[in-house]
Amino acid sequence: MIFIIAGVSGAGKTTIGKLLSEKLEFPFYDADDFHPPENVAKMAQGIPLQDEDRESWLQNLAKNIKNWNFQNGAVLACSALKEKYRKKLLGDPEQAITWIFLNSEYEVILNRLSARKDHYFKPSLLKSQFEALEIPGYGLHIDVNKSEDKIIEDIMNKLDHPKSKIGLLGLGVMGKSLALNLASRGIKVSVYNRHVDRFEVDIAKNFAEANKKDFNFPWFEDLHDFVDSLEKPRNILLMVNAGKTVDIVIKDLLPLLDKGDLIIDGGNSHYKDTIRREQELKENGLLFMGTGVSGGEEGALKGPSIMPGGSKEAYKRVGRFFEKIAAKDPEGKPCCTHVGPDAAGHFVKMLHNGIEYGEMQLIAEMYHYLRFSLTKGPGEIAVLFRKWNLEMKSYLLEISADILETKEGDEFLIDKILDAAKQKGTGGWSTNAALELGVPFDTITAAVMARNISAKKKERQKAMDLYGVSSVKENRTQESELSELFSAYKTASIINHAIGFDLLSVASREYDWDLNLSEIARIWTNGCIIRSVFMEDLIVIFREQPDKNILTHPEIVADIKNNRKTLTKVTGEALVSGIPVPVLSAAANYLLGYFSGQTxxxxxxxxxxxxxxxxxxxxxxxxxxxxxxxxxxxx
Structure with a gap:
């Protein structure tokens, strides 16, 4: 741990720094001792230093700070008047630095400075230092118009009870998991959940109590106390339901916040709401980020894929926190990147979910065809899915195999689950966005509509009796036929991804987001729901041709040429057998339409x-x- 005592000359940096080093048993260093002789000569003559004078000095200090951080820590007295100087001193953002800013009124500092003897800094330079001083919102702020003992006491009290780096509001499943993830990475986080009699009682208190052996969570049910517990400028992560709830929470927070504070919406909000909210908060001097988080409960706890959108300024504030808690890609880099401005993060998350809809429905169709036409049992299908996944390395295929193997007593649990699916909105939103932007969206739209028709359970049962139709059962077990089914599945999955990324490409141009599709594919290689080995291939494909549909890439073209007839054959066989395969059919139709010279x-x-x-x-x-x-x- 490095403690940097900052402030104008005369604030007492050296004196307080030495006393603090004794208290903490850390070595003490004075930044003035690292100035080159020419800088000392200038200051002795009353000549203010320019930025070019400070450059080598700051570089030397940054190098030493890095070395001290690897050793036993240190206390450094350094003016660090401007933010750009502090950033140069910080160097590696992973370094554990605590800033302690000593300050008071100009007259107080001038009197202290005038009383000093045998020091090269002239009191006449103090005015220029106050003019250059940029007081940050972070760190410990100590008024030095008091005794040295009292100053040290104030510092130690604040060090013993530091404010949180980030506040998390909303302790649902995802909120709890993210709070634990943040805390496990050494990030101090305050947690808040509203108290509603009989509905939401002691949520924050019980969460903190349940995890007190491992972490000390400051918990709150009072919003004012929650906001006050955060280090300035404040960072508040909202994990609440999308829609009106987000607006209500923001309205409640507004009177409690200061200019420069940051609100992060980590839910699945509609991207147009995010555009509106960012603009409204900007008018109030506040920063706002719409941030997609994918990975479910386990991903949020162990490492999700994170898609932050908003200003670069906002990302600089909290990007290092997100990168710490994110999953890691195959090369060990965090599955988190600054996606783009305003609503880019929420749009990318929405599209992630759209692709997810298509992939889930596609796997469900494979299962349904195998189960009710080819008469394979759940255990057999699980074995087949695991075989397929040796090549696909798909998270969704993996969990589908787990589901098919799960039993309740002697019976497979899958057979007891009602066949009526739900959607939270992101699938439908992505379809609407595709319609607005004029992008063909066959597979994902088909997946959304498949869920909609599945919800009509009673009506479907009546229609089945009315038409007297049932699937045709075929006891086919030839390996070649199962191989064709796998080829059709792979080809449809490629097409589904192509459709999703095509919408991202068009939206990027329409909204001036400058999305890096290769980087988006990279952060989707781990942590998120649609991770697979194909996503790793897409990193390279989009790097080679960033602005083109992946269906035009030579390797994809060769693959689809080999499998397109199999896709249409399997689709036709499934339909003839009485098995609905909307995504498989949509993929086949999209492909035929895509390369048809005449439609x-x-x-x-x-x-x-x-x-x-x-x-x-x-x-x-x-x-x-x-x-x-x-x-x-x-x-």
């Missing part, structure tokens, strides 16, 4: 022109020329 859209354009005079373009005329025809035959 049916010419008929659509003619129809539109017939009933609405919407005009059309011609193949024998230049693009951009429009024509209208009186289609109705003469009587």
């Amino acid at each position: 049916s859209a010419n008929m659509i354009q003619a129809q539109r022109d017939y009933f609405g005079a919407h005009t059309y373009e011609r193949t024998d005329k230049p693009r951009g020329e429009f024509f209208h025809t009186n289609w109705k035959p003469a009587n």
Whole structure:
């Protein structure tokens, strides 16, 4: 641990630094001793130092701070008047530095400085130091207009009861897991949860009590006390339900915050709400980040994929915290990056969930076809899924195999689960966004609609009786047929990813987000729900062709050429067998439409022109020329 005593000359940095070093039993260093002779000569003549004079001095100090940090720690007295100087001293953001700022009124410091003897710093330079001083919102702030003993007492009290680096508001499943993750990485976090009689009682208190053996969580049910427990400028992570709840919480927080404080929305908020909220808070002098977090309860606890969006200034404040708690990619880098400005983080998380919808439905279709047409038992399908996953390394395929092996007594639990799926909104939101941006979204839209129709359980049962239709059972066990099923699954998965990333590409251009798709793929290689070995391939593919659909990449083209007929064959066989495969069908249709030189859209354009005079373009005329025809035959 490094303690840097900062402040203008005359604030008592050296005196207090020496006393603190004795108290903490750390070595003491004075930054003035590291000035080169030419700087000392300038100051002795009353000439203020310029930034170019300080450069080598700051570099030398930063190098020593790094060495002291690797040893037993130190106390350093250093003016560090400007934020840019402090950033240079910090060097590695992982270093454990505690800033202690000594300050008081100009007249108090001037009197102290005037009383000093045999020091090269002239009192006439004090005014320039106060003009240059940039008082930060972080660290310990100590008024030096008191005795030395009292100053040391104040410092020790604040060191014994430090304020939290971040506050987490909302202790649901994800909130609790993230709080534990932060604390396990040495980040002091305050936790808050509202108290509602009979509904939310002692949530924060019970959480802190349950984890007191490992961590000391300051817990609160009073919002004012919660905000007051945070180090300034404050960082507050909201883990509450998307929608009106976020606006209500922000409204309650506003009177308690200061300019420069940061609110982070870690829920699945709609990206347009995030754009609005960031603008509103900016007008109040506050920072706002819409941050996607993927990985579920386990990921949040052990290492999620984190997608922060917002200003670079905001990310600089909390990015190091997020990077500490994030999962690590195959190269050991954190699965976290500054995605882009305003709502980019929430849009990327929404699209992650859209791809997730498609992948989940695709696996469900494979299971359903194997179970109810090819008459494979859950245990057999689990074995097959695990075999497939040796190549795919898909988290969703892995958990699906676990699900299929789970029994309740002698019966498989999967057979007792009602076939009516739900959605929280992100799948539908991504479909709406695709419609607004004019992007084909076949597989993901099909997955959303599959959930919608699954919810009509009673109606579906009545329709089944009405039509008297059931799936055709085929006891087919040939390895070649199972191999074809795997090829169809892989191809549909590639298409699903291509559709999702295509929307990201279009949104990036539309909203000027400058999304790095390769970097997004990288942070999705671990921690998140859609992680797979294919995501690792996408890092390279998007690096090679950042602005193109992945279906145009040579390796993807070669793969799909080999498997497209298998995709349509398996899709057709499933449909003939009476098994609905909406995502498989959508993938096949999207692919056929994607590489079709001639589609049916010419008929659509003619129809539109017939009933609405919407005009059309011609193949024998230049693009951009429009024509209208009186289609109705003469009587």
